[in-house]
Amino acid sequence: MSRCAWRSATALAVVALSGCALRGPAPGDLAQAPAELAATPFFEQRVDHCGPAALATLLVDSGRTELTPDALSPVLFVPERAGTLRTELLAVSRAQGRVPLTINGSMDGLLAALDAGYPVLVLQNLGVRWIPRWHYAVVVGVDAERGTVVLRSGREPRRHAPIDIFLRTWARSDYWGMVVSAPDAAPPFAQPLQWLRAAAPAESAGQTGLALAAFTTAVTRWPESALAHAALGNAHYAMGDTAQARRFWQDALRLNPDLQTARDNLAATAPD
Structure with a gap:
């Protein structure tokens, strides 16, 4: 379940203090990071509706160009839970004619997907473990020079999140992330x-x-x-x-x- 939330860079800096083991390379290991997927569409996320916006981003990028977050909200948004279930993101992707793949939950898995041209929908906790603020965002690139992950997130089409902070917020969902693929073209990183x-x-x-x-x-x-x-x-x-x-x-x-x-x-x- 995700109740969508976004915070300022200052608030995210506070989150970083909670401490959590990281997976994957440190910022200095990212010299060969793939190019940003600049053509990935952007849909501004309304509060509590980050799930429909994030999934619409992936589906439109995959060729379902007629879709919008508003079209997906009735089947994704659960009013009594004020958010979207991960299982529903997978089910609705299949209902829209796409195969949803959960990625290898690590920085390496994220980079492999980006390198193959697939934006990655991720689940983050922008709060702390005892006061969670769940949020879906879409990773579209890694800026090795700045040491940031580039996200379609909230109201920002290009949010730059420091890699260490991103990994901490992502870790709280056990590094859950997904891509969508047409059924006749399995991604090169798929097993x-x-x-x-x-x-x-x-x-x-x-x-x-x-x-x-x-x-x-x-x-x-x-x-x-x-x-x-x-x-x-x-x-x-x-x-x-x-x-x-x-x-x-x-x-x-x-x-x-x-x-x-x-x-x-x-x-x-x-x-x-």
Whole structure:
């Protein structure tokens, strides 16, 4: 859950005093930081509505150019909680035809996403642990010379947050961050199981087209993954194509003869 909040640089400096272990490189290690993603759109965030604005930023950047925070608010904003759940950000991304990937929660994971051209939605606590002020922002770059992370945040299209302060506020969400991707183009930093887990809920939600596209991408990208073939078989079966489903389950078993789910599915769909 996030109740959106933003503070002045002075307030954030106070936050830094609370102390928290950092992940990833110190500012001096960022000479090769990727270029800022300057074309990333910006939507000014209303109080308590940072979730819809941050997700709209990612979705519009991914090609869903017709979307606005106001269009997403009815399905994201929970009035009684005055904020947005992380699970809803993931679910709504899939409903909008995108695969949401939670990134490797570290500075290295953040830089890998930026280097591949993906802005990263992050959850921060701008307060302190005992008085949290949860806030969603979008990281669009790292300024190595200034030692800052560049954010679409609050009412600022280019907020520069000192890296150490950013990492402390991000750490309080266990370094939670996500990107969105079209289902036919897995990011270069994606791992097979990570991609499959990100796409799998689409199948149970009835978004079979998204699941089919994402699992086809997985088989193309990682042809030696038995789980990718099995998942694609499941998607074909959900769409009523048993013959194709059986072909991919058979491929899965050739890659991993111990994959019991594929074996069971073949047995259950064997011709009479």
